[in-house]
Amino acid sequence: MLSFPPRLNLAQTPTPMQRLARVSDELGVNIWMKRDDLTGCTLSGNKVRKLEFTLAEALSQGCDSIVTCGGLQSNHCRATALLGAQLGLKVVLVLRGETEEAADGNLLLDYLAGAEVRQYPVRQFTQSLPDLLEQAAESLRAEGRKPFVIPTGASDGIGIWGYIAATKELGADFSRERIVPSHIVMATGSGGTQAGLTLGAYLQGWKTQVIGMAVCDDEHYFQQKVRADMLDWQQRYESLMGGKAKAAEDCNILVNDRYIGPGYARADKAVFETIRWLARTEGVVLDPVYTGKAFHGLLEEVRAGRMADAKDIVFVHTGGVFGNFPQREEFGF
Helix, strand or coil: CCCCCCCCCCCCCCCCEEECHHHHHHHCCEEEEEEHHHCCCCCCCHHHHHHHHHHHHHHHCCCCEEEEEEECCCHHHHHHHHHHHHHCCEEEEEEECCCCCCCCHHHHHHHHCCCEEEEECHHHHHHHHHHHHHHHHHHHHHCCCCEEECCHHHCCCCCCHHHHHHHHHHHHHHHHHCCCCCEEEEEECCCHHHHHHHHHHHHHCCCCEEEEEECCCCHHHHHHHHHHHHHHHHHHHHHHHHHHHHHHHHCCCEEECCCCCCECCECCHHHHHHHHHHHHHHCCCCCCCCHHHHHHHHHHHHHCCCCCCCCEEEEEECCCHHHHHHHHHHHCC
16 A cells, blocks of 8 residues: 555546457457547646646645746647646746747647647757746746646656556556556656656566657656656655555666657657558547657557567556647548
8 A cells, every 4th residue: 555645536537448449359369458548637648647646735835836847849848838827827938949839739728728838949948847847836936836847748757647646547547457467657757757657667566568669858867767767766755655655666677769750749750651541440539749759669669579578568648648739640531
C-alpha cells in the first residue's frame, strides 16, 4: 500500500483499457490501449493525472495563480489553463514559438480559458526559461498574487505521482483481462509519465518493461531526465514513503529514440500515415507530436521482430488530439 500526498479529484478515472482487435490480429500480438485520452478536462490526456497532485500542492501553499511553460501547442499548458479556470486560478503561460500562430488547436483553448500568453522565440526560451518563468511570477506578485510555478509537463517529483497512482488502476485492468503484459509503452516528451509508470511498476513488483518512446531528445537525455524526476520524488517524499522511496535509485529506465523524426512537434510522412491508418482501423485518433510517433514506433518494433517474446503489450494513449489541427495539411486533405 502506498501513502499518497494531497490530490484533487480532477480526472475522470478509471479510464478504459481496450484490446485493438484488428491491429492485434494483423501483428500477431495482443495490443491493448489504455485510453488516457479520455481522462476528461476537454480531452487533456495524461496531463490531468499529474496536475491532480501538482495543483493540490499549489492550493496547499495558498497560491492563487499558476505559471507554466511549453510550446505554442502544448497539451500541458492547455490542460493547466482549463483546470486553472475550473479552480479559479489565474494562469500565465510562457510559450515557445518563432512566429505568431493563428489561434488554433491547443492555443485556441488557452485563450478561451482566459490564460495570459507570453510568447518567446525558441532560442530565448531555451536559454532563458528559468528567468522567463521568474519574470512571469514576479509580475503576479506585483499584482498582490501568490504564484506557483509548474515545470514543463508538470514533470517533477510532484507530478509523477499521477502515474504512480495510475499503475494501481492498470493493475486492476490486468487482473480483469487476465493478462501479464511484457511491455508498457508510451510517448515520452518531458519524462514525467515515464518516471511515474516506471516507479509505479517497480513498487508494484511487476516484471513488465516500461518503455518510453522519445519524441524529441535522445535516449541519454531521457534517462537522465526520468532519473532526475525520480530522485526529486525521493527527496520530497522520503518521510512519507519510508524505505519505498529508495526505489528511485533502483529502477531500470528504458528509452527508445529511433522514432524521433525531424524533431519535437515535427513528424515524418510515415507517422501521419499511421495516424490515418489507426483512425480508420480502430476509430482511435493519435497525434503527430506524441502518440502518433510512439505508436508508429511500437508498430515498427513489433514488425521488425524486436519484441518477439511479447504476447500482450499495453500502449498508454496520453491524448493530444488537438495537435492534429495545426498540422492538418500533412494529412493531405
